Amino acid sequence: MATKIRLQRHGKKGKPFYYIVVADARAPRDGRFIERLGSYNPNTNPATIDINFDKTLDWVNNGAQPTDTCRAILSYKGVLYKKHLQGGLKKGALTEEQVESKFQAWLDQKEGKITGKKENLGKAKEDARKAALAAEAKKKEERAAAIAAKNTPPAEEVEVAEEETEAPVAEAETEAPAAEAAPEADASAEAESAE
Known part of the structure; x- marks a missing residue:
């Protein structure tokens, strides 16, 4: 069988x-x-x-x-x-102590490789996690900047808004002296007609 x-x-x-x-x-x-x-x-x-x-x-x-x-x-x-x-032991090329020492050395080397691979995998995973967190933080900052830019009016609109608020005040000032000048003109016109 x-x-x-x-x-x-x-x-x-x-x-x-x-x-x-x-x-x-x-x-x-x-x-x-x-x-x-x-x-x-x-x-x-x-x-x-x-x-x-x-x-x-x-x-x-x-x-x-x-x-x-x-x-x-x-x-x-x-x-x-x-x-x-064990084949070498049967042929007489090795002794029992040599077989055990060689096998133990091989096991230690193998264990070192496995441990190294696990550490590299853990380190790679940690690096990937840190990179993802950094990318997420950067994206969060970009979103915050975009929202702040959206909520703050652009500089041109601020200047236009300031000009619009200043213009009515200036117009009111120009209209007020004209209105004050108009009664004086009426008074001088009345004085001339009275003479």
């Missing part, structure tokens, strides 16, 4: 969630399986992989063939590297 390590799809439409299972190669994708080894969630960034390392290593050593995606997942988690190191 050919066994495969493969993904079994779960989750809703557009949000897949996978179980990593060992199944007979002839079984349907979401059908019967022999053993569940872990889970894989590609919806998070970076993807969340939870796997039982020892069981998976036993299955790989016993001949279970991973699919392409599962091979990438197992490589990412170090199962295939551990199998490779």
Whole structure:
């Protein structure tokens, strides 16, 4: 019986969630399986992989063939590297201590990469948030300036309004001396006619 390590799809439409299972190669994708080894969630960034390392290593050593995606997942988690190191141990090229030290060094390096990626993602998210806040503040200031400009009459209208208020006063002043001059003219006209 050919066994495969493969993904079994779960989750809703557009949000897949996978179980990593060992199944007979002839079984349907979401059908019967022999053993569940872990889970894989590609919806998070970076993807969340939870796997039982020892069981998976036993299955790989016993001949279970991973699919392409599962091979990438197992490589990412170090199962295939551990199998490779154990092969060197069987041949006598490495000792048990060397295998463990090499694998631990690889795990530390991998953990550093993952932590670096998470920090970069967090920093990028924070930078994007700050840029969005700055753009929003700038837009708010532009709107406030536009509203202030709309509510304040333009300079030409202010000058025209000042001229209109000054013009009636000036006309009233010119009319008043004319009215005062008119009685004097009437009085002088009466004096001339009396003579």
